Amino acid sequence: MTDRYSEDDVVATVTRLTRSQLVSFIECNFVKPEREAGAYVFGRIDLARLELLCDLSQDLDLDETGLGIVISLIDQLHAARQDLATLAGVIDALPTELQTGIMAELKKS
Incomplete structure (x- = not known):
């Protein structure tokens, strides 16, 4: 292929x-x-x-206007998912104590 x-x-x-x-x-x-x-x-x-x-x-x-809106939203969602995956990778590379601190802060919010 x-x-x-x-x-x-x-x-x-x-x-x-x-x-x-x-x-x-x-x-x-x-x-x-x-x-x-x-x-x-x-x-x-x-x-x-x-x-x-x-x-x-x-x-x-959907017409061109509707397609533009939906495709833009899908692109934004994909970008957010990529950003989240990058952030998760950075957190995974941190020492365990920092990871634990970050997770504790996330649970507070």
């Missing part, structure tokens, strides 16, 4: 996606593929995002 997809590959793989929707999603910056030799190149994460965009636009009948 490849990690790089052309526009044709994307439209063939994401079966609910039309070429015009793909262009619209790119123009709205809902998906941001790389550019190589004047052509778009998509990754697996782009395909997953396009599947989600199709679900939201077709199943929930």
Whole structure:
């Protein structure tokens, strides 16, 4: 399985996606593929995002404004989860007594 997809590959793989929707999603910056030799190149994460965009636009009948709001919120949630995972890793690297102190403070709030 490849990690790089052309526009044709994307439209063939994401079966609910039309070429015009793909262009619209790119123009709205809902998906941001790389550019190589004047052509778009998509990754697996782009395909997953396009599947989600199709679900939201077709199943929930969201327009571009609604899609923009929902995708922004999903992106913020993913960023918060990444920040939390980083923070947990930093705490795990601390000495046990500091970890215990942090956990005690967290339980107070």
